[in-house]
Amino acid sequence: MLEFENSTLANMTAALEHGCKMLSGDFDTSENRKRIADAIISAAKLRKSSLVQLTEVAQQEAAAIVDGSRQFAGFFLKRFKRSS
Numbered sequence: 001m002l003e004f005e006n007s008t009l010a011n012m013t014a015a016l017e018h019g020c021k022m023l024s025g026d027f028d029t030s031e032n033r034k035r036i037a038d039a040i041i042s043a044a045k046l047r048k049s050s051l052v053q054l055t056e057v058a059q060q061e062a063a064a065i066v067d068g069s070r071q072f073a074g075f076f077l078k079r080f081k082r083s084s
Contacts, residue, residue: 008049012040019058036061
């Protein structure tokens with residue numbers, strides 16, 4: 001983490017906190033928090049360092065986690081109803 005400036009690290013931390021607040025219930029897991037953190041780190045390595053940029057990355061990743069799970073659940077329920 002020493003490769004980032006202090007201001008970038010502060011923005012990364014704030015973005016991570018914001019992204020994790022979007023996860024509720026069963027979505028709030030260490031695996032999903034790590035996924036958001038990894039996305040933020042990747043963005044920072046690509047020179048996205050502002051709070052707005054990093055928060056957007058965190059929000060997109062959190063939304064992908066929640067939406068992906070909902071899509072999987074919908075697919076599973078449709079398959080289950082067909083076989084019943």
